[in-house]
Amino acid sequence: MKLYVECLPCVMRQAVEATRQCTSDPDKQWQILRDAARLVSLADVEEPSPALIGAMHETVRRLTGQDDPYRELKAACNKKALELYPWLREAVLRSDDPLETAIRLAIAGNNIDFVADPHAEQIDLVSAVEEALQAPLQKDVFRRFREAVAHAKTILYLGDNAGEIVFDRILIEELPREKVCYVVKGQPVVNDVTMEDAKVSGLCDMVEVISNGAAMPGTVLRSCSASFRKRFYETDLIIAKGQANYESLEHLNQQIFFLFKAKCHVMTLHLGCPVGAILVLQNGVASDAAACT
Numbered sequence: 001m002k003l004y005v006e007c008l009p010c011v012m013r014q015a016v017e018a019t020r021q022c023t024s025d026p027d028k029q030w031q032i033l034r035d036a037a038r039l040v041s042l043a044d045v046e047e048p049s050p051a052l053i054g055a056m057h058e059t060v061r062r063l064t065g066q067d068d069p070y071r072e073l074k075a076a077c078n079k080k081a082l083e084l085y086p087w088l089r090e091a092v093l094r095s096d097d098p099l100e101t102a103i104r105l106a107i108a109g110n111n112i113d114f115v116a117d118p119h120a121e122q123i124d125l126v127s128a129v130e131e132a133l134q135a136p137l138q139k140d141v142f143r144r145f146r147e148a149v150a151h152a153k154t155i156l157y158l159g160d161n162a163g164e165i166v167f168d169r170i171l172i173e174e175l176p177r178e179k180v181c182y183v184v185k186g187q188p189v190v191n192d193v194t195m196e197d198a199k200v201s202g203l204c205d206m207v208e209v210i211s212n213g214a215a216m217p218g219t220v221l222r223s224c225s226a227s228f229r230k231r232f233y234e235t236d237l238i239i240a241k242g243q244a245n246y247e248s249l250e251h252l253n254q255q256i257f258f259l260f261k262a263k264c265h266v267m268t269l270h271l272g273c274p275v276g277a278i279l280v281l282q283n284g285v286a287s288d289a290a291a292c293t
Contacts, residue, residue, distance in 0.1 A: 001247040004266045007049040008040050015056050018190075022064040035059045049266075050244040054216025054223070057189050068188035077112050077163025077191065078200050084125060088170050091129075100142045101133070102174040103259065107278050108132035109167025110160060110242055110261045112191070135278035144282060145257055152237035152255075155179045158212075158219055159193040160242030160260075165201045168241060172207060181208045181235075186225065187215035218244030243267065246281065257282055 015036035019029045036056050043052050061067055068074075088105055095101035111128040149155065157172065157180055159165055172180055182203055184193045198209045213225025219240070221229055232238070238256040240249055246258045258281040262273050273279065 001048050001250050001270060003043055003045045003047055003049055003052065004269060006264075006266050006269070007052070008043065010264065011040055011049070011052055011056055012036060014053060014190075015060070018057060018060045018069065019064075022060055022066045022069045028063065032060055032063050035063065048218065048220065048247045050216050050218035050248045051220045051223070053244075054189060054214070054220065058215065070188070070191045074162035074191050074197065075200075077161070078166065078197060080125065081109065081112070081163040081166035082201070084129075085166055085169075088129070088167065089173075091133075092170060092174065097142070099146065099174045102171040103142065103145065103280065104132040104135065104137070104278075105129060106167050106171040106241065107135075107259050107261060107280070109164035110259070112161050112163035132278055137278065137280060141280045141282070145280070148237050148255060148257065149175060149179075152179060152235075154235045155181070155237045155239060156232060156235040157182045157207075158238065158240040158245050159184055159198075160245065162191045162193055162197045164241065165193050165197050165203065169201055169203055169206070171239075172203070177207050181210055181231070183210055183212050183219075183228070185215060186211045186213040189215045189217060192217055218242070218246075218248035220248050250281075252283075254283065 015033055019032045023029060036059055039052065039055050039059065060069070091105065092098045092101050108125070108129045108131070111125065155175065157168065159168055159182055168182070172182065182198060184195050184198050188194055195209065195211060198204050203209055210228065210231070211225070212219060212228045214220060214223040216223050221232065236255065238254060240246065240256055240258050241260060243260045243263055246260055249256060250258070258279065260279055262268070262271065262275055262277040262279055264275060267273055268275060
């Protein structure tokens, strides 16, 4: 997905928030923001926004010396989500369709996103769950998802954010775990999942977990390790969580299901859906017409 003009002020907003998260030194803040503005001014419109966001956060890390400025906030999100885990699991077990419910809950977890909301740790996750469970998604998308899972020999599950990873666990528990490999980021970037989050969530005890070798939101393949790219292209089915994964992978002709919540006006422009829509897309094409109404 190409860069939209509307993405540029959003990147600068994130630069301000990340800079304030890292340092209170005004001189350092201005230095970082000048460098971030330079990146924005030279942005390649053919690149997805996660590539620009990743470069901006690398600038913040380089100039402040902080490799994981969101560590404490990520820990708080993991703790909050884990406290809800028994309730979420019970909702799946009591459901008439456990897999559909688990998919909806996985999308509900996509609300925990510091790129879209700098106060994401304060989100009312119970309300987000209730919203996702009632969202107007057609049954056909779940049928296609089931068929894809049944026929796949290997499933690559691309994680998104800390806290959200617990909601991913809910879905993975309804999948054939021997087929599943969960993917985290190679280094910390915003509140994206790392191996540390996978361990805290319990996923490392359930399925194989690997790193994509990159420190960018989404999955910008050119920045990922060669070993991950090989695994990516060889897998039968990809489940990609979060808007950044959609932005960076929607152009590929592979068996990919994107699960996320539309969080900005750019998605309205690109998909014709309202901000806040709960989306399940297959190979970048809306699998569910009702989701974009």
